Amino acid sequence: MVKHVDAIIVGAGWAGSIMAKELTEAGLSVVMLERGPERTTPVEGAYPDSIDELRGAIRKRLFQNLSQSTVTIRNTMDQTALPYRQLAAFLPGEGVGGAGLHWSGVHFRVAPEDLRLRSAVIERYGEKFIPEGMNLQDYGVTYDELEPFFDKAEKVFGTSGEAYRVQGKIVGDGNVFSPDRSDNFPLPAMKDTFSASVFRDAAKNAGYHPYALPAANASRQYTNTYGCQMGPCNFCGYCSGYDCYLYSKASPNVNILPVLRQDPGFSLIADAHVLRVDLDSTKTKATGVTYLDTKTRKEISLSADLVILGAFQFNNVHLMLVSGIGKPYDPVSNTGTVGRNFVYQTITSSRVWLPPSTYTNQFVGAGGAGVAIDDFNSMNFDHGPLGFVGGSPVWVNQAGVKPIAAALGAGGGGTPRWGSAYKDSLVNTYKHSLGIDAHGSNMAYRDVYLDLDPTWKDAYGQPLLRMTFTWKDNDIRMNQYVVSKIEPIARAMGATKMNLVHLNAGQPFDTRTYQTTHLGGGAIMGDNPQTSAINRYLQSWDVSNVFVIGSNAFPQGMGYNPTGMVAALAYWAAHHIRATYLKSPGPMVKA
Template sequence: MASIKMKPVDAVVIGGGWAGSILAKELTEAGQTVVMLERGADRSTASDGAYPGSIDELEGNFRHKIFQNLSKTSVTIRNSSDQTALPYRQMAAFLPGEGVGGAGLHWSGVHFRMPPDDLILRTKVKEKYGEKFIPEGMNLQDYGVTYDDLEPFFDKAEKVFGTSGEAYTVNGQVVGKGNVFAPSRSDHFPLPALKDVYGANMFRKAAEEVGFHPYAMPAANASAQYTNPYGVQMGPCNFCGYCSGYACYMYSKASPNVNILPALRPDPNFELRTEAHVLRVELDGTKTRATGVTYLDRNGNDVFQPAELVIVSAFQFHNVHLMLLSGIGKPYDPVANEGVVGRNFVYQNVTTTTAWFDKSVYTNQFIGTGGGGVAFDDFNSENFDHGPLGFIGGSPVWVNQAGIKGIAAAKIGGPPGTPHWGSAWKKAMVDTYQHSVRMDAHGTNMAYRDVYLDLDPTWKDAYGMPMLRMTFDWKDNDIRMNRYVVSQIAKVTKAMGARDVHLGQRQPGEHFDTRFYQTTHLAGGAVMGDDPKTSALNRYLQSWDVSNVFVIGANAFPQGTGYNPTGMVAALAYWSAHHIRTTYLKNPGPLVQL
């Protein structure tokens, strides 16, 4: 295999998902030459979303067609520091993507703005409950940016994504029936909210009845045809339910492929190289400056791409992995409690409750849209008093009926205790599939000193690199939060008139179990902040240590959030790009002086 040196470019972007596509678009608009490296295949609606072949549940959700090839690289996982981690060899708990579009192609479409209090959570908790309220071992931090800083970029992302939703306040004026806890917006959603599916509508009415504040979930599944500011177009969602795990054949789920790349690919300053697996960011002798990246091309050649600016914008844990492999920033040491890369690794704390109804109530769970549904935020963020409850964090609660397809329905089967085969299983399927509603408590997971990412000392990937090791387990604070919020759901299911309910709650002392799907919303590990002792990136997502490296993704979240991460990732990408364009390119160097 040859060693190849490419012609230098202004910027190299690692990863062809939302963050990479946004940065590549912004940088080419600024006149930069950009090479985007994507280790997977090129993907498009015409090839991966071709109707009707693409709506194949076996291929999409069970054989994981557009997800990472775990036979090449994966992570290793353990619950605690005294264990030896084992590789994650089969897709289960979380589903990292691969190929152009990345997670932005396989996501469902839920598109939130971050709650303002979540961005300043440490400050807020200290102010409301005192510093002693923070449990020992919890690394509670602020982001270093506020909602007001990010508002123009949340707005921009929604307009690019064609997001459907209903505002509560625009410029401080109440304008609609949106989320009463949501911060004021500078503009309406670009598209009206999606219609409620029947189960979500039942949930809406019941939640209102018990005094909660339901609203239509903001969704990047277009409620009508749409043309975004780049001139690219989306079709309307038809509620087929083939969102998460699929390239949407209706062009209605926002993705980098549909919403950004059509405007980016024709730009002569832009080049996309697929099947280019980045091994590391190369640094100069001072270790304070990146000179480019080294990757393996599809033929196994070792390629060096020199660049003035390196954008690390792969999936959350790949970004952390690349920083560790490249020596960017000080690796986290949980014993000494020093270093930042790998610190504050977090997950999301999701449990599902099911309510069953009489057979006269048809909930038609096969209908759905990935981002749509009805939620209430009465127990999310700082919207409620945590003082007497004694935990930090919260959960939005929602019916996000994304279309339960045949195989998934069969696996779910009937209520707990029903056999998973035979006539009893069949009867339960008939009795329940069309007559049940599922709802999630989609909660936060806080950051802890002994939950982190590092390089595995035992396992190497197919490229000879040490694998990334996750040390993760559920903690008492988060389990108690979940149990409290889920107990509130019982009020709603009662008002819905359910004949039977299974409350999905975490059990005290429960351990993280990788065998069951929970969510792909992994975050943290290379977080943003104002203090280089507790953050790997400054508030512009620039490495504190190597100033021509920006690391864009959910890795920047200092702790978990109750919302889905994509809206925040996109806003951070536009925020970072804005400051690169307006400040960094004019005078390259650290954007924050210490």
Template sequence: MAKKMHKVNVVTVGVGWTGGIVAAELTKAGFTVVGLERGPEKTRKDYMHTHDEIKYDLRGEIEHNLTKDTFTVRNTLKEDAVPIRDKSNSRIGTGNGGGGSHWGAQTHRYYPYDFEIKTKTIEKYGKNKIPKNMTIQDWGITYDELEPYYDKFEKMAGISGEPDPNYPDRSNPYPNPPLKKAEGMRMFHEVTKKLGYKPFTIPAGTVSQKYTNPDGETLNACQYCAFCGYNACEYGAKADPVVTVIPTAQKTGKFEIRNHAEVRRVLYKGKKATGVIYKDTRTGEEFEQPADLVVLTSYVFSNVRLLLLSEIGKVYDPVSGKGVIGKNFTDHHLVSGVRGYFKNKKFNNYAATGAFGEAITDFTGDLFDHTDLDFIHGGQIELRITGDTPISSNFVPSGTPSWGKEFKKQSLYYFNRNLMLFSQKAVMPFKEHYLDLDPTYKDDWGDPLLRITWDYSDNDKRIHEFINGKCKEIMTEMGADIVDENPMPGHYTGYLAFQHNGGGAIMGANPEISAVNNYLQMWEMDNLFVCGASAFPHFGVTNPTTTVGALTYRATEGMIKYLKDGGGQLVQVEKEAQLI
């Protein structure tokens, strides 16, 4: 029998970016919040000795161990899935701050085109432009509606950047100036400008100067130390829930975090959630946490799995295309691009921040004509300097052996004599790509693991090829002596280089085709909100966190309205369903 805890206004499942934002906004509005976090406590004191490639980059010290649970992967409906077993193939944040502690903090917004992708594509190219099984749909919100919340997220996180000349619709400038430019970035800027593109410095949550956010939390200036994307920042220079929204919530005295608390079910009576059941991961003891509002604020996988385990919402069926929970899952880890080798030029590749670079968006969204192209959307091209570490960075021109005398010679020679163009690309959803529960593999408590069914689509392959062509042109123009392309992998393996997945509990304008409304409120359960990239109907070109943060800030307004007005749906269902 679960031990019953005192009822609170809000319980969050996880205390990363989304849990932290919910806690900060709801406690500031006077409500009590309990955050249940399966990982350990973390503060900046834990960040002081993190310049260690083995412990952080390779062994994932601040990421979730797979000892008790993982996820399984298959490419098609016909196959059996196998579990991801090796922790280094999974990169899911854990502990206070979650993925928000180890992120690279690259913070672009999604484009107006993304939110109305289906309507805009059909308007311009006709229905036949969308392949039969591609399940793109509008998000049930427009860019203009979301813009104030992008602004709010950027101010909270102290984002340092300059406007992207292609996407000028901003109500305010970035709160901080862009990061400094390294030599490779200057070269990229010059060459892309000459080629007629519109380069800009990548906006980042590693702040360019000391900054105090509207909540009174201070971030320090980035030192370009390069231990960033797999590490937490000892300077407090990277926007991280641990140094921003979590302390903001804690200052109110209305926020309590319980660590080692793994939520197993959302409890409900009829169409109303009553709380959650969680276990202390150390003892196995079970607790019930009653709450007026239940908010799922975990990574995509845990959000969707908890809905499936709790039997909330209509389970998606990949054969009929009906149902919503598990629908439109996307993976965003395919890295396109090229590496250029310079025989006579050395760069300070060891110095960087998590999202250090210069980019162009000229081949994204519908900025370029797709009439004669057999894909939709596109990719951003980035000159990225990631702070090359010596174990992981042994880049050699193709044709060089991967070990032995020649390898050693070339890998030493080119360590500081190469530059990388990296491309993040939009990922479209498909009918047979989805999430459900695995029939074979279980976690330590005996519950089924989440199963991914996904593979690269023709759309992915065509964007990859198109973008690689552009990258090659730019790198050659930059003066590289040798230019090697990133190859297209045969199949998706489930490997997570970072945390870029979307879908499974998607947002939209009506409950036939979406799980949550544009306040991330479940259509089927008014007092259950699901925050995260699980709400993305497709994956935009760039990193998910900025859009997740904006959607979550907007959702907190809905939560506050719900609690003050005594409940109900916050959005009226659009009568005219978008099932064109």
């Protein structure tokens, strides 16, 4: 007898935890399956073990264990994709909390025009402006529709920030390019680190519009809408790659699960690797899921009326492909949708050295804190003469630089990577420099996509997901343009030296160095089932009792960090499931 519940949720990160909370509130019985281990702040997050750099970010304690499953990667369709054997370019999470436990905490909304980027580009520059082979698409949902859910998420995450405009009134020194808000941030902005304050002054003097990054790092004590408590952040510097010992960085573990775990309608099963979503013979209805208990190595099937995929972006796509949900994307015939519009972000980090009398104390920081400008993000500047689509915020986001990471990254680019001269530059760089990032968008292309690898398999005998990805001319030129804007700001900061880093023409994607974990697309939302895998409510066009929640829904990679958008989309989908779907299950949008 297969056990039956109302809803199964795959993945215990932000997307899964938000959906689980909403569906238990609606009275459903919910089982959340997490393939990694249980994780709680008092155990794994306890000081001082939680701030051990070797054990943490270096030995990758909270990240996906590639020995069990990974992806293969190639740059172009004529290559053989090879396994991503060692974590480097991107770091998906594993265990309760998912990547939401080890993230930094930069908590953006969205630039409204990014949600309708195809329409916005055509309105301003005409359809011919879009390069051949670029799959530029709208999300099918607007900022105004999502606004209440951005607001709701911020009040759950305890987000610190400075608003610009609330209900049509300018209220503060926030981001002038940001859209209207129904309410202020629940907490005041995080303080500027010294490095961020230098950037703020220089950017302002250059005529730009600096603002405090919105951070899901609590600037003060906070009790969220669920009654979960956060303590004030002390800028210890252990956000990115770590679990926060102070309960200051928002995570599913701190901000949702303490309450959800008390709900009798909810159960969380860790060490449960979902192998597939089970479908009926018509392939239009999910009957439940089958998972492997990785401790007992037993396969277990659970039956449910509703299946929510809330795993990491590419794991959602993988589950759809191995389960037969929707039609796999084929770039040659340009048909199918699952795997289409796989996107990343175009991120480069430049470095600025201040005089030797000035100490940047880079170990001081918070993952979400910093100062940014949006003058070159989204549609905030004239792309006409530039001839590319997309943009980048530019920021100083001093998240706390630890010594091993600093040492591994020092040298190179023509300077020694070992020996005494290397030590000179390492010490000087650690004490007196700061980083400035161009954190940019990445567009979707017909020949950049996800599918199943023909050769390599995971520990459970399933084919690995295959990524076909490289940098394209549009995004390289965007990155070069934005990085060129950093130079005068750096000069105004009093730079004694700078190392401006940008992508170069023809440079292929390199899997060996960390860039970002902000992967997106592959099962995107939209208003047309020929070009999107899920509808505007994140419901599968093909299997209507499956919803796919995550950055997999993004048709393009945006300049902003994705978690705020993922959280808002989760609350948006949950709202419509509760308001409409549960009353009358079935497709919510006519195909």
